[in-house]
Amino acid sequence: MIDFSLSPEMEQLRKATARFMEEHVYPAEREIGDDGFLPAPLLKSLQAKVKKLGLWAPHMPEEVGGMGIGVVGLALMNEVIGRSPIGPLIFGCQAPDAGNCEILHLFGTDEQKKTYLLPNVAGEIRSCFAMTEPEVSGADPTNLRTTAVLDRDEWVINGHKWFITGAGGASFSIAMAKTDPQAPKHQRFSMILVPIPTPGFQIIRSVPVMGHSGGSGHSEIRFEACRVPAKNLLGPRGEGFKIAQARLGPGRIQHCMRWLGVAQRSFELMCKHVVNREAFGTKLADKQTIQNWIADSRAEMDAARLMTLHAAWKMDQKLDARLEISLIKFFGAKVLHDVIDRAIQAHGAMGISGDTPLEMFYRDARAARIYDGPDEVHRMVVARRILKEFQ
Ligand SMILES: Cc1cc2nc3c(=O)[nH]c(=O)nc-3n(C[C@H](O)[C@H](O)[C@H](O)COP(=O)(O)OP(=O)(O)OC[C@H]3O[C@@H](n4cnc5c(N)ncnc54)[C@H](O)[C@@H]3O)c2cc1C
Secondary structure, eight states: OOOOOOOHHHHHHHHHHHHHHHIIIIIHHTTOOOOOOOOOHHHHHHHHHHHHHSOTTTTGGGGGGGOOOOOHHHHHHHHHHSSSSTTHTTTOOOTTHHHHHHHHHHHOOOHHHIIIIHHHHOOOOEEEEEEEOSSSSSSSGGGGEEEEEEEEEHHHHHHHEEEEEEEETOSEEEEEEOTTTOOOOGGGGGEEEEESSSSOOOOOOOEESSOOOOOOEEEEEEEEEEEEEEEGEETTTTTTHHHHHHHHHHHHHHHHHHHHHHHHHHHHHHHHHHOEETTTTTTGGGGGHHHHHHHHHHHHHHHHHHHEEEEEHHHHOOOOHHHHHHHHHHHHHHHHHHHHHHHHHTTTTTHHSSTTTTTHHHHHHHGGGGGTHHHHHHHHHHHHHHHHHTT
């Protein structure tokens, strides 16, 4: 039986997280600088406070320094943390570190865990994940061109990547490279840990993008005869795609719940605004069109929340949740967009000004339909699975 009721413990955690967001995170949003991020001393002091409250790294098990609250617990916390774009960084669960730590925990050797996982979970170092390439479709990564050739006891990596989130300032990268060109299509790629700096690993530029200006942005990078020890292979050789799947499952749950946090915050701003603003002799809240926006937004957010919790619940039960994860990825991204869009419209000109966070939310939201796999690919996965039963 599916039961999403919160245990008293989880209820406490949610409340403590919400209180921290109100008291410390929303006020800090005002201190975001030109580069779109918090000054380092403020970030560090907020992270220390979160650790003291025991709310650090909700995505990781306790034995490596996380909270160990399962996928449903993680989803519920992320809905609160996600209400602010700086929330994940303050609670130690931002992309791409969260996903990297998850696969290091699942597939890393003891030495890799000690060198990379533990300091990354603790927030002492940052990391990046290098898969997408400008020359070929990222949605179909079987075409990726980056190669890694074993030369005695070293991998020699050559390739060109872009949109590598957080590469600037990262201490290591997990690179997806073709190691076995003759193997069956889905067993040609492996994941390899590349410490930064390593000769041959070069950041070319931070790609200018719409929204998502926080941190060091999304980099274009090159691997040129970049040599790392053979023991830096992460997980079994040729299993890169399998590991990538393991990485993206919980990642999508976290993203979808954060999107709901953003949608909910936009929704609340819309509701507060329309009960006060008057036009043509009545409050905006009295107009049927506005009421439709409120009702539709609430229905869509409730649907997205239940769908996401259902996917999280299946993951906690160790059931196959592939279809459910694809469903929430494209459905959640649309709900995010539509709710912010209505909130902006209800605010009139103020909605596109910097006087509310709505315009920033809207710019950030556009990318949600592309990263973690474009909507069309997730629709394809869902439709193929359903149609299989009819063929
Ligand atoms: C903000 C952001 C952060 C990112 N961070 C990272 C990162 O840290 N590391 C990393 O490796 N990558 C990252 N990416 C890249 C991301 O994973 C890719 O953009 C994504 O996989 C799509 O690949 P592509 O851009 O090459 O688009 P393409 O694969 O070229 O696809 C282009 C379009 O074609 C259409 N399309 C594709 N396949 C189908 C299909 N089967 N049916 C119908 N239409 C289809 C879709 O509309 C799609 O948007 C990031 C992207 C963004 C926007």
